Amino acid sequence: MKAKSGKRFRWAAIIAVLWLPFFSLPAxxxxxxxxxxxxxVRGNQLIGYGIVVGLDNTGDQTTQTPFTTQAIGNMLSQLGVNLTTEQATKLQLKNVAAVMVTTSLPAFAKPGQAIDVTVSSMGNAKSIRGGTLLMTQLKGADGQVYAIAQGNILVGGIGATSGNSKVTVNHLSAGRIPGGATVERSVPTxxxxxxxxxxxxxxxxxxxxxxxxxxxxxxxxxxxxxxxxxxxxxxxxxxxxxxxxxxxxxxxxxxxxxALPYAKVVINPRTGSVVMNQKVTLDPCAVAHGSLSVVVDGAQPGTGQGADIQVNQANGTLMNVKAGVSLADVVKALNALGANPLDLLAILQALKAAGALRADLEVI
Structure with a gap:
């Protein structure tokens, strides 16, 4: 009996060892x-102040952004065009915008290497789409010039304006120039x-x-x-x-x-993009989602009537969101809320704060 018991024990141990990989966590x-x-070994942040030209009447209003006029005057004087102070203050160039240019100088970058730059409006320009960035010095934290940027700007959006009506898709005040800067100085690493x-x-x-x-x-x-x-x-x-x-x-x-890859949700507030990996899960929760809209009808001159302002609020309902153990379940639960991408950004942040979203949120 003891021999049979020992034999059974050995077979049970062998079976347990064979099945162990199927029950262990995958690596x-x-x-x-x-x-x-x-x-x-890291990158170094660079920044510069520049001018964008070639806009379709969507540039800065120089009466409200005097630094744009001053920058144009300084640039023209360096090119041999001298303007008096009175002439410079009267400039009305709607196809010009003042911008900040930023980038990161990669580690081991050498002079002559091309790097991408981001161009962002710092005035009240409506759009920098279709503009050209003029030669801009990019400086580091030590004040030294490490790169020179120039080129045509790519903007991932579009907009149209007619009278008091305006339609905008995505963000028009920022864009990128792939390979738009040339490294002039290297950083020893x-x-x-x-x-x-x-x-x-x-x-x-x-x-x-x-x-x-x-x-x-x-x-x-x-x-x-x-x-x-x-x-x-x-x-x-x-x-x-x-x-x-x-x-x-x-x-x-x-x-x-x-171990298992980290669950992460990446959101881009400028474009409304939401990207999540397959490890994102949801715990059971309840979400109330509604929308508030404000419509302002401008007053017509000479009518003596004020502006008509209407506030409309959709009926928000408390919805029960079931637990999601896979990416497909999470997507199905979020789609059931009927939220657009911009509303989804706020919902995801609220879910994370409530502890129902099992993932890290990263804003880019």
């Missing part, structure tokens, strides 16, 4: 370069000082840090890597520069087993 393999960044480089995980996780250390030590030799905390990992590198570059290139391609 994902990610490259080190995808989950961590090297400390000290030291790698491997003191024989060590430090990797920082994108998200603090002790398990991922330990898994990363084990992967590096297995591939590069024991004692090569050491976890300092839940975010930083110190890696010993060769002293020779060529050997260090080859070592880091091989290191970044190593695959590390990580």
């Amino acid at each position: 994902f393999a990610e490259r080190i370069k995808d989950i961590a960044s090297m400390q000290g 030291a790698v491997g000082q003191g024989g060590f480089v430090y990797y920082e995980l994108a998200n603090s996780d002790f398990g991922t840090a330990q898994s990363m250390v084990e992967t590096i030590n297995k591939a590069m030799g024991a004692g090569t890597a050491q976890a300092l905390d839940g975010r930083r990992v110190a890696v010993r590198t060769p002293e020779d520069a060529d050997a260090r570059i080859a070592f880091l290139g091989r290191l970044e391609s190593l695959e590390v087993k990580t």
Whole structure:
């Protein structure tokens, strides 16, 4: 009897071991370069003040934005066109707008490299669509010029105006110029000082840090890597520069087993875009959604009647949102609310604050 019991126990143990992988949490393999960044290797923010020309009467109203007129006068004087103070103050250029130009100088960027820039109106321009940014110096925090920007602006929106009526799709006061800036000065970036480089995980996780250390030590030799905390990992590198570059290139391609990917919802308030990954889930909750509209009918001159103002509020109902354990369930629940993309931004923030949205919110 004891022999049979022992045999049964061994078979039960074997079956349990065979079935264990099916009940354990799945692991994902990610490259080190995808989950961590090297400390000290980062971009640098650049900013500049510029002028956009070529607009279709949608530029700044110079009477309300005197800095636009002043900038035009300074630019013309540098080009050999001298205006008196009285002439400069009388400029009415509706096809010109003052803008701020921003970008990030990538690590290891060298002179001559092209980078993208973002152009944003700082006056009261109605739209910068179709405009051209004139040569603009982009400076860093130290006041030095690191890039020069110029080019035609791409705006992801459209608008039309007729009389007192106006229709706008997306945001027209900001746009981008792909490859619109040329790097003029590089920022020295030291790698491997003191024989060590430090990797920082994108998200603090002790398990991922330990898994990363084990992967590096297995591939590069024991004692090569050491976890300092839940975010930083110190890696010993060769002293020779060529050997260090080859070592880091091989290191970044190593695959590390990580836990389930983080649930995240990314929202863009300017375009109303909402993007979520497959790990987003919902807990049961109740949501009341209604809309408030204000309609102002301007007074007609000479009629003696004031403006007609009407306030309309839709009947908001309290809706029961069922729990969603998959992306399809979440999308179905949100669509049942009947909200447009802009309303959905507020609903998602409220769901997160109430603890019903199991995901991180990121605004871009």
